[in-house]
Structures are given as structure tokens and as C-alpha cells.
Amino acid sequence: MLALIAGCSANPAAEHPVPSAPATAEGSVGPTPRPAPPAVPIQGTDLAPAAEVMPPVRIAIPDARIDIAVAPVGVLDTGVMELPAQVDVAGWYRFGPGPASAAGATVLAAHVDSLRYGRGPFSRLKELGVGATVTVTTADGAAHAYTITSNERVSKQEIPLDAVFDQAGAPRLVLITCGGQFDQGTGHYLDNILVTATPVAG
Amino acid sequence: MRRSLAVGSAAGCIVALGLVAVPAQAISPTTADLYVLHAVPATPVDVYVNGALTLDDFQPGDLAGPLDLAAGTYTVAITAADAADDSAPVIGPIDLPLAAGTSYTAVAHLGATGTPTATLFTNDLAKTAPGQGRLTVRHVAAAPAVDVLAGGSPVITNLANPAEAKLDLAAGTVSAAVAATGTTTPVIGPTDVAVQDGVNTILYAWGSLEAGTLAIASQTIGGLHSAPNAVPAGEAGLVADPDPAPFVWGAGAMLLLLAAAAALSVSRARSDRRELPARHGRSGR
Numbered sequence: 001m002l003a004l005i006a007g008c009s010a011n012p013a014a015e016h017p018v019p020s021a022p023a024t025a026e027g028s029v030g031p032t033p034r035p036a037p038p039a040v041p042i043q044g045t046d047l048a049p050a051a052e053v054m055p056p057v058r059i060a061i062p063d064a065r066i067d068i069a070v071a072p073v074g075v076l077d078t079g080v081m082e083l084p085a086q087v088d089v090a091g092w093y094r095f096g097p098g099p100a101s102a103a104g105a106t107v108l109a110a111h112v113d114s115l116r117y118g119r120g121p122f123s124r125l126k127e128l129g130v131g132a133t134v135t136v137t138t139a140d141g142a143a144h145a146y147t148i149t150s151n152e153r154v155s156k157q158e159i160p161l162d163a164v165f166d167q168a169g170a171p172r173l174v175l176i177t178c179g180g181q182f183d184q185g186t187g188h189y190l191d192n193i194l195v196t197a198t199p200v201a202g
Numbered sequence: 203m204r205r206s207l208a209v210g211s212a213a214g215c216i217v218a219l220g221l222v223a224v225p226a227q228a229i230s231p232t233t234a235d236l237y238v239l240h241a242v243p244a245t246p247v248d249v250y251v252n253g254a255l256t257l258d259d260f261q262p263g264d265l266a267g268p269l270d271l272a273a274g275t276y277t278v279a280i281t282a283a284d285a286a287d288d289s290a291p292v293i294g295p296i297d298l299p300l301a302a303g304t305s306y307t308a309v310a311h312l313g314a315t316g317t318p319t320a321t322l323f324t325n326d327l328a329k330t331a332p333g334q335g336r337l338t339v340r341h342v343a344a345a346p347a348v349d350v351l352a353g354g355s356p357v358i359t360n361l362a363n364p365a366e367a368k369l370d371l372a373a374g375t376v377s378a379a380v381a382a383t384g385t386t387t388p389v390i391g392p393t394d395v396a397v398q399d400g401v402n403t404i405l406y407a408w409g410s411l412e413a414g415t416l417a418i419a420s421q422t423i424g425g426l427h428s429a430p431n432a433v434p435a436g437e438a439g440l441v442a443d444p445d446p447a448p449f450v451w452g453a454g455a456m457l458l459l460l461a462a463a464a465a466l467s468v469s470r471a472r473s474d475r476r477e478l479p480a481r482h483g484r485s486g487r
Binding site: 036037038040041042043044045046047048049050051074075078079080081083093095109110111112113114115118119122123156159161162164165167176177178179180181182184187188189192 | 239254255256257258260263264265266267268269331332333373375393394395396398399400406418419420421422427428429430431432433434435436437438439440441442443
């Protein structure tokens with residue numbers, strides 16, 4: 001019984017019936033062309049460098065008087081997202097998509113405040129309304145325009161980080177900072193401010 | 203994504219070299235993914251699955267798949283590329299039991315002493331920690347046991363044909379080499395290997411030490427990433443919302459209360475002193 005083989009062809013059984021046994025191992029009149037097998041993807045195995053993502057370098061949101069640099073960031077040893085120490089530099093999660101990626105969320109985050117630098121530009125994220133424009137510029141000079149579609153405050157206990165950092169699905173921009181009440185004991189805010197924006201067509 | 207450069211009768215769909223990390227979620231609860239790696243030097247072959255020609259004129263160093271197969275056992279036979287049928291295989295027939303929801307790579311390769319054979323490996327699709335990738339190394343070469351060096355230091359030791367070893371590590375570029383076990387003189391490499399977040403990079407040491415054909419083949423499987431587990435983006439409480447609920451008690455809150463109490467007592471002391479006659483000198487403290 002033929003296995004279902006998914007490749008470039010849909011119906012392997014129709015394309016290559018099992019050949020009947022040859023009459024003799026030698027002395028055939030001429031080679032009978034074997035039916036071609038269904039196409040299977042074939043690739044080489046040379047070592048390749050990592051796929052590069054065009055990084056964002058600036059974010060501007062006129063409605064919130066935000067116009068700041070963006071730097072690539074990763075994670076700390078504890079698995080939390082790393083953030084630039086300065087409140088006026090946003091961090092781009094470098095393991096995820098960028099503004100030029102075909103799918104998934106480009107995630108930018110910045111400190112809402114810090115003990116050293118005080119209140120930051122992202123403290124004004126919570127003022128933004130649906131429809132506000134965001135422009136993210138990438139290292140190649142391209143300007144990517146987005147329109148804000150949602151702005152919410154979510155408890156850190158409940159924020160769906162797998163969805164926030166989704167690398168699949170429609171390309172979008174996600175801006176994150178902290179907000180809500182502040183726990184003096186732990187030195188942390190209880191909520192995240194989560195702004196989502198979709199690319200402006202064209 | 204895959205694109206057809208040429209569809210010939212022999213080789214099927216040709217895709218871009220090695221740069222596309224196939225998402226792990228191609229498999230399903232009822233099917234398995236099967237890749238086939240041709241790691242016998244210098245010998246193009248045909249591959250038969252359950253008696254049907256599946257890979258025609260398959261070239262050494264090439265990786266085929268994924269074949270999306272219903273769970274079950276498949277009989278694989280590998281013949282010379284010009285064989286008329288699978289009656290005289292050079293490798294096999296061997297039975298490959300494939301479980302649903304699992305990714306496999308079947309490798310045609312030389313055994314430790316040079317005899318062609320085949321080994322079925324299971325590809326680890328477990329999620330990686332945020333910021334980490336996985337390195338899997340498989341010894342399928344005609345060579346004694348090896349150590350795998352990263353940046354000159356062994357990270358995998360005494361790996362023999364046909365075993366594998368794996369480790370998760372921080373995303374970045376690793377200078378990797380293969381050396382005879384217990385030594386640090388490379389027999390392959392050093393060569394830069396990209397460890398990518400959420401990607402299992404599978405390296406095959408293949409070929410023959412005696413024939414001087416040792417090489418590294420690379421296969422990547424992506425889609426294994428995890429999101430960071432928090433976004434801590436504030437620490438000073440300067441923009442905190444007013445708290446309509448009972449005060450969040452903590453050490454800091456207690457200090458505030460004590461400070462408030464101290465300020466109250468100071469202001470009381472000051473007001474007491476103001477009632478004293480002025481001749482006692484400076485007012486206040």
C-alpha cells in the first residue's frame with residue numbers, strides 16, 4: 001500500500017503504478033523508461049549563515065511626542081526580555097520578526113521609567129488612541145508606517161506572551177511598556193501596556 | 203519558501219540551498235515527517251519506499267523531504283542509481299517504524315569501518331528556551347569516535363558511528379570543529395555554525411577518514427522558539443496608577459509610613475519650640 005506522500009504532486013498512485021516484474025534481467029529489447037516518482041523537495045546541506053532580519057533603528061509616534069532610537073535586544077539569563085537601560089531607547093526583540101518580515105509581530109519595548117533616568121517617552125503610550133500613526137525606520141532607511149488598532153493594559157499574570165511574540169500570522173507591530181499599579185515591595189509594575197498596530201497598505 | 207527552479211524527470215523539486223528552516227509543525231497527530239540524507243560519498247542512488255521508487259538519482263550530500271507519511275512501518279531499499287528495480291539493493295531493505303507527530307531523518311552512510319548502511323534518527327522538536335537554539339551532531343562517517351569542539355573546547359566527547367549528541371545553547375555563531383576523541387586537532391573544520399533561536403541545527407559528520415572525504419552536512423528544523431517569559435519595563439513607580447484598592451503592603455510601604463510618622467513628630471517638635479521665648483536663640487532645630 002502506497003504511503004501518502006505530500007510533495008509537489010497530489011496523487012502518487014495515478015502517476016506511477018507499481019511496475020510489473022521485468023521478464024528477464026538481461027536481454028530486454030530496450031530499457032523501459034521507469035515512471036517518474038512524485039516530486040519530493042530536495043535541498044543541499046551546505047552550512048549556511050543565519051537568516052538576517054533588517055533591524056529597526058527608530059520609532060516615531062507624533063501623537064505621543066515619541067521619536068527615539070531603537071536597539072536590538074535579546075533575553076537575560078532569566079528568560080525575560082532584555083531592555084536598554086536608557087528610557088529613551090526602545091529595544092527590538094532581535095530573535096523575532098522585523099518590520100520587513102513577511103509574517104509575525106515586530107516587538108519593541110522601552111522602560112516606562114527608571115530610577116536613574118526618570119520618566120521615559122513610552123510613559124505616554126497609554127494616551128494613544130486607535131488610528132494613531134506609528135513610523136518605524138529600518139537600518140536600510142525604509143520607513144514603515146503602521147496604524148494603531150488596540151491599546152490595552154494587561155496584568156502581567158495574564159498577558160499572553162506567546163501570542164504577543166508570535167512569529168507567524170499577519171505582520172504587525174507590538175509596543176510594550178509597564179503600567180498600572182506599582183508594587184513598592186518588588187519594585188515592579190503590575191501590568192504591561194500593550195499597543196498593537198497594523199501596517200499601512202502601500 | 204520553496205520554489206521550483208527546475209522540475210526534471212529525475213530530481214523532482216529543487217529548493218534553495220539549506221537556508222530554509224522547515225517549520226516543525228508540518229507534522230500532525232496522525233503523520234510523521236521523514237527526511238532522507240544521502241551521506242555515502244560519490245555514489246548517486248535510487249531510494250525505494252515500500253517497493254515504490256521515491257527518490258531517483260539521489261546525489262551524495264543532498265537531503266530529501268519532508269515526506270509526510272501516515273504512522274506505520276516503511277520498508278526502504280537503496281539501489282545504485284541505474285538499477286532497474288529494488289531487487290538488488292546496496293543498502294537494505296530495512297524497516298523504519300514511524301510514529302505520528304514525530305520527525306525523522308533516515309541517513310544512508312558509511313559505517314565506522316566503511317560498509318554502507320542506513321540509520322534512522324529522531325529529530326528533537328522540543329521547544330527551546332527563549333534566546334537559545336539546539337545543536338545536534340550525528341556521527342555517520344567511516345572514522346573512529348570523535349569529539350566536537352566549540353571555540354576549541356570539547357562540548358561533545360567520544361561520539362561514535364552511528365550515535366548522536368545534542369545540546370541547547372545561546373543563539374550566536376559557534377566556531378565548530380571535529381577531532382579524534384581525546385585530541386584537539388581538527389579533522390573537520392573549524393567552521394562557523396549559526397546557532398539560531400528556535401532552530402535545531404543538525405550537523406552530520408560524514409564521508410571517510412581514510413579517503414580524505416570527511417565533511418559536514420547541515421539540516422535545520424525551525425519553529426521551536428519560545429517567547430520571553432516577561433517584559434519588565436519599569437522600576438521607579440513614577441507613573442503608577444492611583445490605587446483604589448487597599449494599599450499594596452511591602453517593605454517600601456512600611457518605610458513610607460515610618461517616614462510619614464517621623465515627619466509628623468518633627469513638625470510637632472518644631473511647633474513646640476516655636477512656643478518657647480525667642481531669647482533661646484535660633485528658631486527651629
